[in-house]
Amino acid sequence: MNGPTRTPVAIVGGGPVGLMLALLLDRHGVPSTVFDTAEAPHRTPRGNTHNARTMEHYRRLGIATPIRALGLPGEHPTDIAYFTRYNGHELSRLPLPSRNTRMRRTGRAPATDQTPEPVHRANQMYVERFLAEHVRTRPRITLRLGRTVTGLRQEADRVTLRTEDPAGRVHDVAASYAVGCDGGRSFVRRTLGVHYEGHGSLGQEVLGRRATAAHLRLPTFHRDVMTGTRAWSYWAFNSALAMNLIALNGEDEFFLLTSSADPDRTGPGPLADLVRRAAGTPLPVEVLGHRPWTPGAALVAQRFTFGRVLLAGDAAHLFTPNGGFGMNTGVDDAANLAWKLAGVLHGWGGPGLLASYESERRPIAHRNTTAARELNAALGTVERPAALEEDGPAGTAARERTGDLLRCYGERTHSLGVQLGARYDGSPLVAEDGEPPADSWGTYTPSGVPGGRAPHLWLDSWHGQGSSLFDRFGTGWTLLRLGGRAPDSKPLEAAAQARGMPLTVLDVDLADGRDLYGRDLVLVRPDQHIAWRGDRPPTDPEELMARVTGSVAGTKGAA
Template sequence: MDCDVIIVGGGPVGLFLAAELGQRGISVEVFDCKPGTSTHPAANANSARTMEHFRRIGISSTVRSLGLPRDYAPDVAYFTSIVGHELARLSQPASRDAVEWAKAHSFTWATAEPPHRCSQLYVEPVLLNVARSNTTCRVHFSATVVEFSQNDEAVEVTVEMDATAARPAQTRTITARYLIGCDGPRSFVRKSLGVRYEGVAGEKREFMGGQMSAVYFYAPDIYRVSPHAPAWQYWTFGQKQRALIIAVDGQGHFIMNVQMRDDEVPDDESVRRRVAEAIGADIPFELKSSSTWTAGFTLVAEQFSVGRVFLAGDAAHLFTPTGGLGYNTGIEDAANLAWKLEAMIKGIAGEALAISYEAERRPAALRNTAFARGFADSIGHLQVPAETHVNGASGEAARAAVGDYLAFHATAEFVIPGVHLGTRYESSPLVEAEPGPQSPDTANLYVPSARPGHRAPHAWLADGASLYDRFGAGFTLLCTGSAGASAEGQCEGPLHRAKVTLPDLTVVHIDDVHIAELYKAAFVLIRPDQHVAWRGDVLNTSFESAALRAVGRAPEGIASSTDVAYPSAA
């Protein structure tokens, strides 16, 4: 084998996967046809869950320092135009205050890493640096995968590599154990597998449903002419067009999305007019780049893997970007897949582990695309009355009414801890579901649950540290209350055998009543991606079976042994 894993696509999902695999000692080669990381802003919102994964690989603080200035509040605001009437505003904490804000709001945002508004323009170079810092990881740009084939043992890939300052043009044939398609909505990998998208395509809406024009421009005078407080997102409802303008750096760089009219071709004059209409003033600006894309998709691939080839990110699902869920769902794909690839490559995994990727992530993609579609409907089908744009009492009344709805919508779309933190894998082949009802899966409320398959509940420890920082890079056995000291002293029995199954197992003892009540068990087995694999009050054959099942191995033939039991924490 030339390497363990080949990744096609060097966007945020591919680079995150490469970075984590590299940290796990897996040899990786990444190929992307672009000349480098993104130069045009696209994804602009990092969810709490994405930031938690960034924390795991050691970059959350770096990412949180990027994007808007640390004192710039990333508000979401709605206007007739930026210099016109403000209709509604959702206030959000600046990045310098975000973590302390999350601590104060831990009853709703139960995380050490609240959302952070920062474009992939800045995130990708950080991920690239982390990936390349691992000697086992190589990233190649201006390199196009043109063909691949697979058998029971390996995947063979043909790559055409353009000439660069560092290398001549060449065609390479590379063999790896696995191939991951992170190559976007037009994925060559997915199409080569014959895998189709399923779902809704081409939905039409007044906004966020049709052909969109995205313009990246520099116009610092926006802050001078606007009579309103700065915002991160400026949604404008003009008489001729609607627009979404996003502040990229808080210094005058913006990305504007507008829905194109039928048969319209964007040119410099139409761009100038659109920018002026959204701002409400004709100010100078510098056009940096532009692109077109299509809103109105709610699509999920019919399969997420075929043999030794897996799909992640936009190659596996395509969103209308309301709620910022597409990119963040892709990061979760990569986090789910990374530790499984490691286990498969190192010979720890059973057959069910590869199958579990689709079993876990496809339902998550269906869930998240449905949430995004609902957010798009809520804003895209809104009919703004003409009176909103007139002066006098009727105009004021119309603006107040529209503002009431937009304030409701802003909370529904952007205050979504349930979406960020509530993904669960109870139907996974890697867990045995507990009896009883699950916690609710709603967008705006996250209810912590330590049921197997759920994200391990986060908590702040008495010393101010995050519980997550105590978890290992591999599996973690969390011991609550008095259980921990005895468990750590065991050298025989179920724990010893579990350590054979899970050689990277970290045992963590936290004697904290709050943690015991939160997890409702004396022992909790937590996966590398921070999802619960098992919990119980006895280290017995059930625990051993759960350890085997967690890496896709059949929990059969386990010899009985003396149980290690402790009083229930529930």
């Protein structure tokens, strides 16, 4: 074994969070090496929702458009529909637009539309494959698939990882920093001796039982069974079973999630029989793969930061799947962490910059896991009486009652507040100024109060690539001068230059911009969260820049 290979950042785990961290680091000019035990990206279905904030991060990397082409066909509805059985009674339906309809609406939206990138439904297996292919085009990223990390040793100036390739050869890697993005059973987290805290366990039940996930091919489902309006999510919901079939390609592939089969004993034959029972009719079923499903509940690691080793994604927090918050929270972890690692490695970040990762992201993990757990609990209270499938008045009444409960549950799944409303209030990197809006996981209120995501604004009527305010933000920091009457910003620019901070100055003359942000000057961080705002430069701009880069302790109030 030769001496260790060197890399600025070693990323353990090549799933979507690890790959996104590598791509965001690359955007900031930081090389990284990604290690994953698997020899190829996952080809089995996993998460299905890429929320608005995640799509905004894809947009920053220039990959939102190709990712939108993945998954369902453009005109396929994304409804969530509930049936007694798939050939039986429809209990409830939450109508949701197709990809093309969403984007047409975005193209006609007002200037203050809340996001340039609405939610997109595409299974993680498609997107992970795309991200891995995209990573291979980036010279600063080294992707080591089939490489298992077997040891981790932290020293004063480095982290040394021991890895093993498929042939059993051992390779050591020395990194300035290491990030564990290696999932719920994270080797990195376990090596550090860190446990999850919160509700549930790695074997958390869903709808009262443990769950099974399967990849299915149903060639006649849309033709012979679901002959009406198509959906993205098809629930079979009766006293005997609960099953969700999620359309993957809009044709014959589906992702099955069910609590009605013993995940430790069910094979392809019993699973196929269960699908036929849910369908209410014999149909051809091919089980392409299946696995026990251990989604967790509301679990958050005791710590996220350990010197030069950090945790992100499922290694840091585990979710019940309701709401689709898990992977998306992990991608937002990566966005928060990437610029901080870049700041430290490029020399303009202070000692408090990486420490702020845990203080900012751990409360968000608690917030989002709680929202998912409440959604799961709400679905678990929906009745599934035997009368649901009966003819006559009793059956009609039961279906109406259950349908009403499902409609109420469906309304609760609207989660724009969770998607866009994460705030870092109280962070030492944020200069407080004003009262933030109330936190609601169902509703997002745009606000220029520091700590929150910068509000979105369309800068022209075209609404294409380049016309979003976010498209004009710099790769690093952005200083907004709003309303056409902003005062001289030279003191702030000079303070940033003296510290070596990458800063873009952006003039936005639209009145809507000044109204949204509430001040003439706004300093936006590289992760698009607001660090400071004011109607004039602070009296001590050097102190402000030191604070927002983690070089001094934060103080209350705007400078």
